[in-house]
Amino acid sequence: MDYLGLFPVFYVPDVGSAWLMGLTGTIHIMASHTSVGAAMLFAFLAHKAYKEDRDDLYDYMKRYGMFLLIFSYVIGSITGPGIWYTATAASPRGISALIHNFVWVWATEWVFFIYEVIAVFALVYFIGKIDKKTHLKLTYTFALASVGTLALIIGIISFMMWPGNDAFYNTGSASDAFFGLNTFPHMFLRIGFMVMMSGVIGLIISSAMKRENVELSNELTRKMGYVGLIGGFVALFFFMWYISTLPANADAVLGLTLDSIIFNRIILAIMFSLYFFLAILKPQWIGKYLAVIMMFVIGIVGVWPGEKLRESMRKPYVAGQYIYSNQIISRDVPGKGVKSEVEVVAAKGLLGVDPWVPERLRTITPENKLEVGEYLTKRACSNCHSLEKGGKYRSMIALFTDKVQMTDAASIKSYMQVIGTGSIPYMPKIALPDEEYDAMAEWIATQINN
């Protein structure tokens, strides 16, 4: 048999495995972006403390550092591998493609992580135990290591969107994949957001210091207001450049939701500008509860939709515009010797190429038709849709009943055939043999109608 290198399907009812990733991803972004932003902020503060010989700033850095150890270095360093592990379970071939291309980049990033983590412990615990100049130098290296981790991951996640030109497909070179069209705009967009996050978290720390030292607390609250404002501005500026470097399929998805995204971003921008201005003008009004709430606001209203959007814009691909979300390879990559699998799937069907089909389900019979239909639907569609009635993740049932208004097997089948021709830009162009469409359509119809 002509098997393809597919892996077992892992599927979480109602929310899909993608939600697990979204959740872990959102937490990770909050933690990791704060950590890089804070590293830059620390470099600035340590510089100031050294130049102006100010001991009180170390106090602030120490508190901030303690918070970071938990927020960024506990939660961030676990959710980092966490995204990876969950992405592997949800999309093994997507991760595999990235790893087999970028393993040395990730390994380099790992060296930076090690340095970063040892340095942050040193930085926090050495305060008061080493001289200011040595501490400053250590802080500089820490900041550079932190920014280095961003520099290394950014090319990989940008490649997930697309390389931006054909060079990679022809050469197969990791450098061509890494430095794509949207790598740098994406990088500066994130740097801006990181700086802003360091301000958002910095406000929590500074507002909690009121009782011990009002003056210092107000001074730092004001500074954090500026930091947040500058970061937010940089992020917004580069966001616009970034959007213009996205592929055409992203526009299609963006088109579906653009208005609500822009609305969401405008509201966020206004809200946080007001917040930062308040911090600058009336620092005494910023209390620690407000500061904590604003952190959650940015996570729930800013990062979570942003993550969902980034995932959507990549559709129908999961990585490099050559692997579909449902794990089928969509095109040749001559530079790597990778061949498109769309043709063999069309000829033999998923049942003919999936190594994980038990013998009793290999051939469709009237008895096993629904069971096969369910499995094939999971294989072909569940990476992007939850399949249950009332599912939360781009519910397939709801899309069939509400968006295209088809509820009987025959029209569902004909709609899937349309998807198979590739005329819907955000869904994979995968044609299947007739009897597989039948089995899937019949199963979907029974789900809709019971």
Added chain:
Amino acid sequence: MDATILNVLRDPAGVPFFPVVFQGLYILTWALHAAFVLLALGSFGLSLYGSMKQKHDANWKVLNPHLIQTGKLSISLLILLGIAPLLFTQVIYDAGWYVANTLSGAWVFIFIYALIAAYLMFYWYYYANKRNGGGGTFIGLISFLIVVFCGILMHNFAVISISTPDQWMEMYAPGGVIDTSGLNLAWDIVRLAFLVSLAIPVLGIFLQNYSDFVSTKSDYSADFVSFTRKLGNKFAVIGLLISAVLFVLWMMQENLLMHPVSLATIVSVVILLIMAMFLKNSYITTLWLVVVALFISGIRELIRYNIMSGLGYDLYGYPVNLEIPTIAMFLSTFVILGFTGVAYILTMAWKVGKLENGATLDGTKSAAVTKLGNITLGLFVLWMLIYFAWGMIILFKNTL
């Protein structure tokens, strides 16, 4: 299912370098992961006992906060050090890694959140213990149990990944009915018991080091030094004996007892035992412990290699798509920047650790600290310059 499926499940893009290099790096970096897993389990475990004694016992009062601090750092490091073997193993053993992750997908998710919960509770334990000069035992115990549970899940992934394709098929579709819930679990008690038992001797040797380190500082009493040394000796010797027995059992189970690597491991453990019992300078024992750890990591890899090649998996025949620039980046970063940078911080940490009560270190007066610091900073700046230059060149080449 046919065993050649293992070859089909390899990534069609090939590996970017020779598989044997990944295999070597895997053995090396997993040994590092394991070392800190064991130190974390050992120091954390003992600290729970200590947290009950430290209110009344002067020696425990000094030792216990340090044990907790060691546990805290070790958990951070074990997580970080786990990343590298995670990379290297999946590059060359695609089938095992991805199948284990999908068949156990729900546990993967649980693992992450359990670990977060455990580590947060650890911090709770740490602060509770610090504030009251002892105690926090209950929350610490819960955290400890979750850490152990995480280890069991890790072990589960490892066991599934070295199962045979027929066993996978039985997990995925028991009785021919497909199950996509990702709730499979598998274990191998002897292997797990052996690996976890190593926490005891690792803790023992760590305590010996600790004792040697504080013995040169005037603010630690001779009584304390000998207390920690004796404790270390006891754990090292008893632990090594337990681990040795479990190791032999494991090797018998795997039919590898007479294999040269297995025999070499046994010899190395015996040498370690003798060193732990008699050697005055425990830092040398630690160096030898690294060798033993590499042997044990090697045995794990040998078992996997034997199973997979026995099934027809051709590891060294994995198509190679040579990728020079990024490996050049990794090797130079790892060897030059990594080692210099870590040496820089460890030098400072050593000096700070040796400070007597209340003193501060003037790094500018130490030639080693100044030089290492300047070189590290310079290397980071250079690294950034090269990175951006490289990116610009590629972008110009591909877009103009």
